Amino acid sequence: MKQRVVSGMRPSGRLHIGHYHGVLENWIRMQDSYDCFFFVADWHSLTTEYADTSGIAESTREMVLDWVAFGLDPAKSVVFRQSLVPHHSELNLILSMITPVSWLERNPTYKEMLDNIDQRDLSTFGFLGYPVLMAADIILYKATRVPVGHDQLPHLEITREIARRFNHLYGSVFPEPEALLTETPKLLGLDGRKMSKSYGNSIYLSDTAEETSKKVMAMMTDPARVRRADPGDPDVCVAFNLHRIYVPQDKLDEIIPACRNASIGCVECKRILAGCMNERLAPCRAKREELAVNPAFVDDLLRDGSQRASMISDSVMTEVRTALKF
Numbered sequence: 001m002k003q004r005v006v007s008g009m010r011p012s013g014r015l016h017i018g019h020y021h022g023v024l025e026n027w028i029r030m031q032d033s034y035d036c037f038f039f040v041a042d043w044h045s046l047t048t049e050y051a052d053t054s055g056i057a058e059s060t061r062e063m064v065l066d067w068v069a070f071g072l073d074p075a076k077s078v079v080f081r082q083s084l085v086p087h088h089s090e091l092n093l094i095l096s097m098i099t100p101v102s103w104l105e106r107n108p109t110y111k112e113m114l115d116n117i118d119q120r121d122l123s124t125f126g127f128l129g130y131p132v133l134m135a136a137d138i139i140l141y142k143a144t145r146v147p148v149g150h151d152q153l154p155h156l157e158i159t160r161e162i163a164r165r166f167n168h169l170y171g172s173v174f175p176e177p178e179a180l181l182t183e184t185p186k187l188l189g190l191d192g193r194k195m196s197k198s199y200g201n202s203i204y205l206s207d208t209a210e211e212t213s214k215k216v217m218a219m220m221t222d223p224a225r226v227r228r229a230d231p232g233d234p235d236v237c238v239a240f241n242l243h244r245i246y247v248p249q250d251k252l253d254e255i256i257p258a259c260r261n262a263s264i265g266c267v268e269c270k271r272i273l274a275g276c277m278n279e280r281l282a283p284c285r286a287k288r289e290e291l292a293v294n295p296a297f298v299d300d301l302l303r304d305g306s307q308r309a310s311m312i313s314d315s316v317m318t319e320v321r322t323a324l325k326f
């Protein structure tokens with residue numbers, strides 16, 4: 001029996017290459033060795049976007065196009081949308097009854113977000129309960145493994161505590177899911193800060209080759225390399241963090257000494273990078289364009305996946321209601 005994996009992403013729109021190398025690539029790799037459930041966490045988006053929900057549908061569509069074009073395969077994995085499987089909400093309600101508020105209040109992610117509060121008012125019941133909904137997402141499918149980044153570990157710990165408490169109160173229904181830590185170093189954006197949509201420093205999976213080249217050519221390099229004749233250091237060069245991913249090793253072995261003795265200029269060096277990136281991304285970008293032609297593609301896919309997810313969640317909810325003597 002394969003281990004069951006459940007993971008979700010909030011609909012954030014078009015994905016950048018940092019999302020891809022950080023999360024999506026890992027999901028895609030897991031598809032053959034695990035029984036995978038991947039979903040759009042649109043109800044989770046409501047916890048912070050409740051005042052303006054106008055972007056959620058379009059962000060869902062763009063994100064799922066990226067998922068599938070770059071290799072998530074609905075024939076291998078159950079790919080669905082949280083809000084199309086109402087059992088998430090029913091289980092959330094039941095789990096909310098047994099979750100002490102103190103567990104939620106001491107959650108470091110919660111405290112951090114409240115402190116960094118922007119214009120939005122996050123002092124809501126739903127935002128405090130974010131980890132309860134996440135626990136419901138995971139144990140609703142009796143997942144045994146959850147691929148998450150470091151930032152989500154506290155949430156997963158709460159999930160395990162909630163599952164344990166449920167089993168203790170009502171009898172053993174849920175396995176305690178384990179984190180599959182995916183520690184990929186954060187990609188740097190064009191300006192040397194972490195690649196992030198809100199910084200406007202990202203290269204998107206769906207950018208054209210021209211857009212990609214333009215961005216790469218504008219990318220920061222070694223700040224100490226002011227003139228063409230100055231020797232550089234790839235270890236402190238912002239662009240070079242992408243070279244390591246996209247440029248083949250034999251080419252890197254040429255570039256590194258050439259940078260250090262100033263026999264290659266940054267313009268030429270970044271042109272090589274842009275070429276390698278575009279070559280690698282081209283087939284998936286072409287596939288994305290094909291998929292996007294059909295306006296119903298994402299809706300159909302998510303409806304079908306959500307039906308498949310519901311078959312599992314339905315039987316688990318039957319067990320839950322039985323355990324509760326309802």
Ligand code: TRP
Nearest residue numbers: 006007008009010041044134137
């Ligand atoms: N909280 C996750 C994030 O912000 C998204 C998410 C929601 C999730 N439900 C989940 C991830 C269940 C893993 C499993 O990235």
Ligand code: SF4
Nearest residue numbers: 222232237259266269
């Ligand atoms: Fe970076 Fe290449 Fe310029 Fe060296 S030559 S600083 S590796 S872009």
